Amino acid sequence: MWSELRGLKDEIDFGTPPRDGSPVTLDIDDVTVTVPAGSSIMLAAAKAGRAIPKLCATDMLEPFGSCRVCLVEIEGRGGFPASCTTPVVEGMKVKTSKTALVQRVDRRAEKLGAQR
Numbered sequence: 001m002w003s004e005l006r007g008l009k010d011e012i013d014f015g016t017p018p019r020d021g022s023p024v025t026l027d028i029d030d031v032t033v034t035v036p037a038g039s040s041i042m043l044a045a046a047k048a049g050r051a052i053p054k055l056c057a058t059d060m061l062e063p064f065g066s067c068r069v070c071l072v073e074i075e076g077r078g079g080f081p082a083s084c085t086t087p088v089v090e091g092m093k094v095k096t097s098k099t100a101l102v103q104r105v106d107r108r109a110e111k112l113g114a115q116r
């Protein structure tokens with residue numbers, strides 16, 4: 001039983017199920033990665049070694065995007081889409097760390113801390 005559990009610990013959960021499309025190349029935090037078309041940004045990020053935090057996503061289920069923990073920034077697009085429900089696009093540039101959203105939250109937290 002323990003050996004099975006140890007095996008599970010070593011498995012990587014890519015966050016969304018794998019796809020079989022043609023290769024798509026994109027940049028995630030300046031790391032170039034190629035994944036099958038139809039893959040999520042979350043899966044591509046995991047393959048690029050840039051794991052994105054997640055609560056409701058697993059590679060055993062189709063993504064449904066309910067927790068909003070996995071938000072990312074995409075160059076040339078407004079807002080902060082959920083990486084688990086957003087498919088990759090050829091040439092896409094994605095930022096997962098220190099996004100404008102995170103910087104905004106950091107500034108707000110600093111202000112709240114200064115008010116105490």
Ligand code: FES
Pocket residue numbers: 053054055056057064065066067068069070082083084085
């Ligand atoms: S992990 Fe929950 S919305 Fe993406």
